[in-house]
Amino acid sequence: MAKPRVALLITTWFPNSHADVLARRLITGYELDGPHREPQVEVVAAYLEQRGVTRPAPQPDLGTGFLAEHGVPIFPTVAEAITLGGTGVAVDGVVLIGEHGDYEDNEFGQKLYPRRRLFDAAVAAMITGGRTVPVFVDKHLSYAFTDARSMYDDARRLGIPLLAGSSLPLAYREPTGADWRHGEPLTDCLVIGYGGAEVYGFHALEAGQALLERRSGGETGVVAVQAWTGAEAGRIAADPTGPIPAALITAAAGAGGFGETRELIERATDVYLVEHADGARQTVLMTDAVTDFLVAARGPDAAVAYRIALLGEQPYFFPHFARLTYQVERLMIDRRAPYPVERTLLTGGVIDAAMRSRAGAGRLETPELAIAYRGPEQIEGSAVALPLPQS
Known part of the structure; x- marks a missing residue:
């Protein structure tokens, strides 16, 4: 069975950023309760909005070189990443990592990450292409609940399997x-x-x-x-x-x-x-x-x-993100969220x-x-029931 083909939509990629600890694993694989695990998806396209960051301190761009090294083309627009520069929906899933980058804060201290803008561009490409595919959004759907609710409602209306959230609920305890x-x-x-x-x-x-x-x-x-x-x-x-x-x-x-x-x-x-x-x-x-x-x-x-x-950079390289990577892969393979996106919508x-x-x-x-839902009894691939790894 062919691996699902995935497009990455990324705000920026620098050392130890969310793109570095999540997108990297989707491309090269990761360790999960055993030897190295090959990626269960094939990353075939990327949209990279910013090359590194300048605030709060300068960070170099890793994404451009890493993606080129692994043969993943970077497209200038979200739509082209999803169509692979052609027509129709040429991928089987979308991973949106809209964390980090040189974006302004609003008066409430919220970073104005463009998650809804990137999500809406992806949805527009799906509508034009006549096919919807699963979408994962890293962390919360949007800084503004009105935008998050719109994203959630659009996904439900159009039949887009949607997952969002962070790695903390999956980490060792x-x-x-x-x-x-x-x-x-x-x-x-x-x-x-x-x-x-x-x-x-x-x-x-x-x-x-x-x-x-x-x-x-x-x-x-x-x-x-x-x-x-x-x-x-x-x-x-x-x-x-x-x-x-x-x-x-x-x-x-x-x-x-x-x-x-x-x-x-x-x-x-x-x-x-x-x-x-x-x-x-x-x-x-x-x-x-x-x-x-x-x-x-x-x-x-x-x-x-x-x-x-939350184990750190060495020798573990943030293993809670391996847990999150596994959930992203399950979303793309099964075409359904492994746990309710309502958790993240509410949070x-x-x-x-x-x-x-x-x-x-x-x-x-x-x-x-007023968001009601039931949480799962257990989540496959989480570390909740596992002992801490030994260094």
Whole structure:
């Protein structure tokens, strides 16, 4: 059986960028629970919008040379990448990596990545060519929920299999196999994370959503979002009557090897509160005190806490992206998403609302986030149930 032919739509490609750790694997293969695995797709075309970046620091272009070395032509437009410079849809799938690049920030601190523009150009080429193919969008669908919803609705209307999201829900965990029992009632979930309020806040929220969607009744949607930043975030995190249950901070801190929580709270940068329609609540504590993502959750009869282990450049070369590459391949081969894209649609809407709340809007009611779905019991190819690899 021939491998699905794939077109890459990439904003920029420099060392250790998302294109470098994902597109590279789609072209040359990767390690996944054993010896080197040959790619299960054939990358036949690329659109590369920027050659390297200048901000926040100059980074060299790797994409042009790497693609040429592996015989992948770069086309000047999205449409030509999908038609291979001819007519009709000449590929069997599209991988959109719209992360990194010299793009402006808006007034809410969101990077204006052109994911919807690239997606719409791909869809237009499919409509013109008379055939639709699966699309994967790296991380959230768009910085703006209205755009993300449009992308989601267009995919459903046109029968385009759509997958999106990050690698965090697929990564190794300590302790091994820690997760919320599928169908167990859940009341509160906390994720402690680090990094930029939007770019890493999304990661923290999606890591929590991957756990929340397993609760009894599945996901019911989000009714309100509120965010605090700076000194106010530290005050909110330290308040014993505040939105973050102290017991969850203690549990998450323990999973990360912290003997006490004072440093986590004192170095807080942002706090997000997410209220779900069924009464479940998710909180995110972003802090400069951690270099991992820590998760703790509780319900009437159960509790769990774990560290998400994002192994670095050497000797592993970010193995959580190998897990994501596997899911992209499954999408292209099976022509269906291996887990619900609604997880990312909802999380993207939450981080959009959080950034607006953070900018001074206070508590925002979110009727647009009435997105209900059920999470899978398990995802083939994830590392959740696997022990950390030994160096």
